[in-house]
Amino acid sequence: MTHADAYPLRFRPLIKQTIWGGSKLGTMLGKPIGGDGNDAESWEIVDHGNDQSVLESGPLAGKTLAELIADDPVWLLGSKHSQPKNQFPLLLKYLDCNRVLSVQVHPDDAYGATMPVPDLGKTEAWYVVDADPGAVIYAGLKAGVDRGQLAEAVRAGETERVLHSFAPDPGDCVFIPAGTVHALGAGLVIAEIQQSSDTTFRLFDWNRVGADGQPRPLHIEQSLDVTDYESGPVPARKSHKSQSGWQTLVQCDKFTLDALEAGSDSVGGDERFHILTVPRGSATLQAGNDTIKLARGQSVLLPAAIETCRVTVESGATVLHAGPPAE
Incomplete structure (x- = not known):
């Protein structure tokens, strides 16, 4: 394929159902959900085993x-792509947290490679699309909490008391590196960018049972092994709604995450792939002679071979951009 063949790629969302899902993926973001009220995740862009966009x-x-x-x-990922295998390295999803998620922690790449079914580790970032009054995010341990204190709290069924928590505002971004203990509370709709991985260790599940009436499996020792006890509480990161152009929210060794809150800016034309999604409002993507309207909840992947495009946000809208790590 050539540069002339490159165009913005739109994929069919994969809808995942769990006990903590709801219906907002459909009512708020226009996803093709069912009617049973447990639609939890919309995987927008994914290349992970049988899960394929x-x-x-x-x-x-x-x-x-x-x-x-x-x-x-090279056409899709770019000539500088350093993934050890030709797999798309990131996964974009939306989550409807109708009930609180389990308390989890993800391993890093080194630990993931040692698992019975080897996988990448998982570093991720959340963008808060919507938050009910009183909704809470759990991100990191409270300052000074060590392995022994975390293990004791889990055994006592009181994990929440050692977790840092806060009430987020729509537009907040939360960066969750591998090793960070975390959970999303009830009443949140989240856009998430993460490594393309399914390495999740469940530390605590709020003493509830799954759809089969049995407690869901926990991975307590693995969780304790991979937890980062030094990083402490994780704060929210905020963009400036009136600032024009891309604003950097996260820059790490796995991906970059930026927000466009006002005006327009360029994207692509640099031999690197780019992901765009619209968690709020609507936007316009100018790609060559094509003008593409992006409604709330819609996502596109720009292949590395595409020429420079232009993104313009409507008043009050947000476009998120994710791509490979900065050079």
């Missing part, structure tokens, strides 16, 4: 993300 439009429609990469990894 399928292209919806254009001359390559019907291909999976893995097939696109197999056909021409």
Whole structure:
């Protein structure tokens, strides 16, 4: 494939159901959910084993993300892509947290490689799309909490007392590096960018049972092993609603995450892939001679071979951009 073949790629969302899901993915973000009220996640862009994004439009429609990469990894990922295997390295999803999620921690890449089914570690970042009054985010341990104190709290069924928590505002960003103990509370809608990984250790599940009436499995020792006891509480990061142009929210060794809150800015044309999603309002993407309207909840992947595009946000809207780590 060539530069001339490159165009914004729109994929069919994968809807995941769990006991903590709701209906806001449909009512708020326009996702094709069912009617049973437990739709928890919409995987927008994913290449992870059998979980595959399928292209919806254009001359390559019907291909999976893995097939696109197999056909021409440089066209999609760029010549500087350093992933050890030709797999799309990031996963974009929306979450409807109708009930509190389990308290979890993710390992890093080194630990993930030693697992029975090797996988990447998982560093992630959240963008708060919506928050009910009183909704809470748990992010990191309270200052000074060590392994022994965390283990004791878990055994006593009182994990919450050692967790840092706060009430987020819509637009807040929370960076969760691998090793950070965390949980999303009830009443939140979240956009999440993460490594393409499924390495989750469940530390505490609020003493509840799953759909089969049994407690869901816990991974207490693995969680204690991979937890970072030095980083402490994780604060929210905030953008400036009136500032024009891209604003950096997260810059780490796994990805960058930026927000466009006002005006317009360029993206692409740099031989790197780029992800765009619209958690609030609507936006316009100018790609060559094509003008593409992006409604709330819609996402696109710009292949590395695409020419420079222009993104413009409507008043009160937000566009999130995620891409490979900065050089």
